Amino acid sequence: GSSSYTTSSHSSKLLFRQLFEKESSTYTYLLADVSHPDKPALLVDPVDKTADRDFALVKELGLKLIYAINTHVHADHVTGTGLIKTKDPSVKSVISKSSNAKADLFVEPGDKIYFGDLFLEVRATPGHTVGCVTYVTGEGPDQPQPRMAFTGDALLIRGCGRTDFQVSCLVEVQRCFTSLCIHRQDTNKFIFTLPKDTFVYPAHDYKGFTVSTVGEEMVYNPRLTKDLETFKGIMENLKLAYPKMMDMAVPANMVCGLQDVDGIAKAC
Amino acid sequence: GSSSYTTSSHSSKLLFRQLFEKESSTYTYLLADVSHPDKPALLVDPVDKTADRDFALVKELGLKLIYAINTHVHADHVTGTGLIKTKDPSVKSVISKSSNAKADLFVEPGDKIYFGDLFLEVRATPGHTVGCVTYVTGEGPDQPQPRMAFTGDALLIRGCGRTDFQVSCLVEVQRCFTSLCIHRQDTNKFIFTLPKDTFVYPAHDYKGFTVSTVGEEMVYNPRLTKDLETFKGIMENLKLAYPKMMDMAVPANMVCGLQDVDGIAKAC
Ligand SMILES: [Fe+2]
Ligand SMILES: [Fe+2]
Numbered sequence: 161g162s163s164s165y166t167t168s169s170h171s172s173k174l175l176f177r178q179l180f181e182k183e184s185s186t187y188t189y190l191l192a193d194v195s196h197p198d199k200p201a202l203l204v205d206p207v208d209k210t211a212d213r214d215f216a217l218v219k220e221l222g223l224k225l226i227y228a229i230n231t232h233v234h235a236d237h238v239t240g241t242g243l244i245k246t247k248d249p250s251v252k253s254v255i256s257k258s259s260n261a262k263a264d265l266f267v268e269p270g271d272k273i274y275f276g277d278l279f280l281e282v283r284a285t286p287g288h289t290v291g292c293v294t295y296v297t298g299e300g301p302d303q304p305q306p307r308m309a310f311t312g313d314a315l316l317i318r319g320c321g322r323t324d325f326q327v328s329c330l331v332e333v334q335r336c337f338t339s340l341c342i343h344r345q346d347t348n349k350f351i352f353t354l355p356k357d358t359f360v361y362p363a364h365d366y367k368g369f370t371v372s373t374v375g376e377e378m379v380y381n382p383r384l385t386k387d388l389e390t391f392k393g394i395m396e397n398l399k400l401a402y403p404k405m406m407d408m409a410v411p412a413n414m415v416c417g418l419q420d421v422d423g424i425a426k427a428c
Numbered sequence: 429g430s431s432s433y434t435t436s437s438h439s440s441k442l443l444f445r446q447l448f449e450k451e452s453s454t455y456t457y458l459l460a461d462v463s464h465p466d467k468p469a470l471l472v473d474p475v476d477k478t479a480d481r482d483f484a485l486v487k488e489l490g491l492k493l494i495y496a497i498n499t500h501v502h503a504d505h506v507t508g509t510g511l512i513k514t515k516d517p518s519v520k521s522v523i524s525k526s527s528n529a530k531a532d533l534f535v536e537p538g539d540k541i542y543f544g545d546l547f548l549e550v551r552a553t554p555g556h557t558v559g560c561v562t563y564v565t566g567e568g569p570d571q572p573q574p575r576m577a578f579t580g581d582a583l584l585i586r587g588c589g590r591t592d593f594q595v596s597c598l599v600e601v602q603r604c605f606t607s608l609c610i611h612r613q614d615t616n617k618f619i620f621t622l623p624k625d626t627f628v629y630p631a632h633d634y635k636g637f638t639v640s641t642v643g644e645e646m647v648y649n650p651r652l653t654k655d656l657e658t659f660k661g662i663m664e665n666l667k668l669a670y671p672k673m674m675d676m677a678v679p680a681n682m683v684c685g686l687q688d689v690d691g692i693a694k695a696c
Contacts, residue, residue, distance in 0.1 A: 168438070168442075170436070177638065178638045180637075180638065181636055213636065213637075220648055221644075226515035309614065368448035369445075369448075370446045371446065377488075
């Protein structure tokens with residue numbers, strides 16, 4: 161219905177920018193509370209290749225970057241977190257505790273990440289990786305309305321992230337099934353229960369979409385609208401190639417994207 | 429100052445989507461008045477390669493597409509206007525009268541294009557091409573706030589479109605200078621006089637930016653902030669290659685992107 165398809169979010173405090181990295185088709189998000197004298201800001205899913213661009217924009221807009229946050233340990237690109245920390249060591253890296261990656265701060269489902277008067281809520285959306293979380297803008301008089309969900313790869317526009325990364329389907333059928341169940345059930349539980357007009361901002365899009373809504377995905381998502389058995393069938397038959405950058409990106413992203421020659425974290 | 433750097437536009441009526449075409453790095457914009465029973469919608473700068481995607485999205489969102497609008501005769505991609513009209517012949521193609529291209533409707537500076545209760549104003553911003561216009565959301569209680577400017581190639585984020593397309597610098601120095609003067613002066617006159625918090629939505633971005641503001645570009649645009657002689661010097665020394673798609677795209681775009689074997693317009 162029409163209630164699902166509203167205009168962009170409104171807040172008297174929020175500055176918001178969506179940024180694209182072409183090679184991996186990754187979206188990075190910049191959010192700041194510009195009503196606060198410091199203009200505290202955070203980046204969601206920065207990429208190493210565009211860290212200079214993002215850092216320059218933060219400076220031009222007069223923001224104080226306090227957090228560089230990842231939705232999960234990415235397998236297709238190296239996070240920009242480490243590079244941003246070398247540019248400004250006061251920035252804190254943030255990732256979920258369940259990711260088992262290194263960072264300055266670890267978040268768990270239910271935690272709130274404040275920047276000025278605004279905040280993001282952490283919701284568990286595992287399945288693409290064990291530690292995948294979705295960050296959702298808060299509820300309250302000054303928070304953006306409609307709400308905004310940064311879903312990482314758990315929920316993509318008319319799709320979802322692959323579920324074969326951290327389990328081997330061939331040797332661990334049961335774990336793979338569990339991963340699929342978790343993916344679909346937790347996405348339904350923690351994203352599709354949000355108001356229908358909530359904006360969905362994914363970590364990637366390959367067709368040029370920039371945003372969707374919970375209401376739209378509940379109707380048109382070709383995977384997550386299916387019953388569980390159909391969903392499993394779809395995900396098990398994707399026959400996707402091994403990700404080109406996985407062997408390099410995952411170890412790097414476990415340590416914020418920067419490691420020295422011995423693989424020791426330099427900037428987490 | 430902070431007044432230039434606000435959050436996204438707010439309107440109780442506007443549905444807004446930014447869409448990207450990767451090959452030519454083109455942004456297409458979908459706007460609709462969802463408060464109106466018909467949900468009348470328009471597309472700004474659709475691309476032939478993504479016309480199916482855009483048309484499907486319009487259907488999924490339950491919109492009634494009434495206009496397919498171009499900011500100018502593009503040289504780097506073929507407009508999706510003609511293809512969209514073959515899918516839905518009730519859609520009217522729109523371009524500026526000064527473009528000399530074919531279309532169903534021609535607009536001139538000062539004209540208003542209504543979709544439901546919302547409208548776009550037409551502003552002359554020639555220089556990249558003679559017929560370049562910028563479409564700006566209206567002023568009024570129900571119109572989006574801050575305003576939104578769809579600048580085509582006249583004003584890009586931290587840049588502007590090349591000014592050597594429709595004049596030959598080598599043989600027509602004076603016309604080229606005129607084009608450069610027009611470009612900078614009209615952009616200053618018709619875009620930089622908008623409120624500083626006006627969002628700038630360009631036809632292209634090559635670095636992954638999705639939006640800027642008038643206030644930001646007035647401070648950080650490396651070309652349009654320069655005095656006229658410096659601007660001319662920059663634009664004359666870009667030494668850009670002849671656009672790959674120009675010889676195909678310009679004739680096609682003069683007739684809405686579709687022509688038969690004799691070059692006769694099929695769907696304008
Ligand atoms: Fe991922
Ligand atoms: Fe152009």
